[in-house]
Amino acid sequence: MEKEIIIQGENPIYGSLTIPSTEGKYPAILIIAGSGPLDRNGNDRKGKYTTNLYKELAEYMGGLGFVTFRYDKRGTGKRDGDWLAAGLSDLMVDAKKAVEFMMSHPNVDAQKVIVCGHSEGTIIATKLTESFELGGLMLLSGGVDNLMEFLKVQRQLAYKELFETPGIKGWLNRKLKVDVKGEKQVENLMKKMNQTDKDIIKIQFFFKQPAKWFREHSVCNTRETLKNVKCPVFALHGDKDPLVDNKVLTELAPLVTGKSEYHIIHNMEHGLRVQTEPRSILNARKIFKELMKRPLHEEGLQKISGWLETNFKNVESTDSKQEVS
Structure with missing residues (x-):
């Protein structure tokens, strides 16, 4: 069940909330978008780059029995404002309001609110651990490095x-x-x-x-923030992703104080879809439209579901582990 939500404030936040059909409290996932003028679904304002990544992730995670929430960034979708004028501090204000909304929702288990950041969203998600006792931290196509890195x-x-x-x-x-x-x-x-x-x-x-x-991004130190993270941490990269350095994920376990795992998926690109073409940053735009015709990478989805089920559904299985694949 999906419905539109408005979080009131100086610049009201418009988003989509999905809730399982049966009554009760559920673990919940907040999806935080990457950089640029992306709306709640992962699409740009002019319709040139239509990914529907966050919509598809919400549908998948909702199907696993999780409440999900995703929202329009400033100047996108139904929101006012200029996305170019928004600094990291502004993005953090919105993300904090979204976490507060989820923690207070009657269908959400406030102890099991997971923040899932994609790309730049991994930086925002990491910084949220400074303000909230989160149930979990998910880093998709990013993590450890800050924006300048x-x-x-x-x-x-x-x-x-x-x-x-x-x-x-x-x-x-x-x-x-x-x-x-x-x-x-x-x-x-x-x-x-x-x-x-x-x-x-x-x-x-x-x-x-x-x-x-x-x-604001240039003075953000994600590694220092990670040193105080106690909740379970999950990171997922693709080996065809030209926008991140896969090697930095080896730093994750030594940095965080809680349990962590990471996975590097063969033939997966930045938007979590299947890519068999060579990894290339110069040709990324050329193959974008073709990539958008492909599904989210099945192995990547399996790693996501496995971590979510183990840590938030199957609470007995709590052994620390770090994995690479």
Whole structure:
């Protein structure tokens, strides 16, 4: 059963709540979206990038017997505001209100509220553990690294692909040292971000950049936050995901004080769908439409359901474990 919810406030939050059909209290999952102008379903404002990722995840998790809630980010779906002007602090305000809503809902077991972040949402989800005693933390296509580290991984992969381009193009990229120039541009951009208190700045007179968002993310230390996480933690990456570094998940168990597990799924991309094509950040947009025709990765869903069932349905099974696959 799905219904629309409005959380009142200065900028009301519009979202979708799913509840199992039978009466009672259930464990609940809050789904937090990744970066960009994404609505509650995982789709952008202009309909160019339609993923329905969060809608599909909510349906899947709801089918396992969990209450789920997902909501529109500022400036998307039914919400007011400018998504470019929203900093990490604004995203945290919305996420905290969503957690409070779920913990107070009559059909939710307040001791079993799980926060599930995807991509940038993994940073927000991790920071929520500073304010709430959560039942669990799920990190999908992200985790451990902060935003600036994510972006550096992406740039390094792009430089590598540019250098390996066959023929004259690859030679020119190496000769012109596009990596050195690229990093200098990033350094200059961040300097401009840090020298202003504006939410949005323009680069080259026309291109808007979310300055507040960058400034606030640049001082966020997710590793320090993870050191105080006591609830069960689950992380899931795909080996075809060009936006994250799979290796950082090995840091998870030493960082958190509670039990944790992580999985790296073969032939899964950033949006949790099947990808048999080579991992590539430069070709990601080319294959996007084809990827959206494919289902969520079955093995990835099985890992999600296994963790949820073990920790929140089958409470007797509580042995600590860390897994890699």
